[in-house]
Amino acid sequence: MDDVADKAGIAKGTIYRYFSNKNDLFAALSIQWLDLLGNEMGEIVASGAPPLDRMRQMLARLTQLVHDHDDFFQVMMRHECQLLANRQCDFSEKRAVMRDHFVTVIKEAQARSELQCPLDPKNAADMLMGMLRSLLRFSTPRPTPAETASMVMHIFVKGLGTGGRNGASS
Numbered sequence: 001m002d003d004v005a006d007k008a009g010i011a012k013g014t015i016y017r018y019f020s021n022k023n024d025l026f027a028a029l030s031i032q033w034l035d036l037l038g039n040e041m042g043e044i045v046a047s048g049a050p051p052l053d054r055m056r057q058m059l060a061r062l063t064q065l066v067h068d069h070d071d072f073f074q075v076m077m078r079h080e081c082q083l084l085a086n087r088q089c090d091f092s093e094k095r096a097v098m099r100d101h102f103v104t105v106i107k108e109a110q111a112r113s114e115l116q117c118p119l120d121p122k123n124a125a126d127m128l129m130g131m132l133r134s135l136l137r138f139s140t141p142r143p144t145p146a147e148t149a150s151m152v153m154h155i156f157v158k159g160l161g162t163g164g165r166n167g168a169s170s
Contacts, residue, residue, distance in 0.1 A: 027091075030076050033069075034094035037062065041101040051109035052157065056149045058101065059132055063145035066136050077137050099125045115157060128156050 004025065005012040019025040044057045066073040102125035109115035117124050131152045135143070143151065 026075075026079070029072070031090050031094055033072070033076070034091070034098065037065065038094060038097035038101070040065075041098050045101045045104050050114070051105040051112060052114055052153070055102065055105045055109070055128075055156075056153050058105070059128075059149035059152050060145045062132060063136065063148045067142070067145055073136070077133065099129060102128055124156075128152065131155060 002012060004022075005015055008015075015025065019028060040061055041058050044054050044061065047054060047057075049057070099122065103121045106115065106117060106121045106124055106128075110117060110121075119127070132148070135148050135152065142148070
């Protein structure tokens with residue numbers, strides 16, 4: 001809290017007027033970031049571009065924001081379960097907004113026969129976000145935002161496939 005107060009140029013007591021401890025402050029910042037992400041994803045969804053283009057833009061933008069604020073997001077992803085436990089309603093609600101933006105473009109892509117998905121769109125969106133999260137959390141070196149979006153899109157839209165090589169079958 002001393003570091004936060006110092007960087008903000010305020011007294012530590014001022015922080016404690018609004019947040020009882022560092023966990024409450026971190027939870028509030030995480031909720032604020034989820035709001036920002038949800039709003040940005042909503043703007044992309046509303047852009048009117050083809051659905052798969054919007055999906056790629058959403059993935060690239062999420063990746064760019066994590067890249068730009070990597071330290072915070074790495075901590076947020078590591079403590080996601082704790083955040084969920086402490087602020088379950090807020091955290092789940094904000095994450096659902098972001099997921100539902102992906103659901104919208106998945107449904108639109110299905111309606112245009114650009115995507116064949118036998119899964120419930122919410123489950124598909126959760127899987128898509130999970131792929132992105134895994135790359136952002138564990139890949140080293142981390143691909144660029146454009147590369148990350150392309151990789152996730154490829155797996156989501158086309159799958160890995162067997163290519164008929166090595167005698168593998170599905």
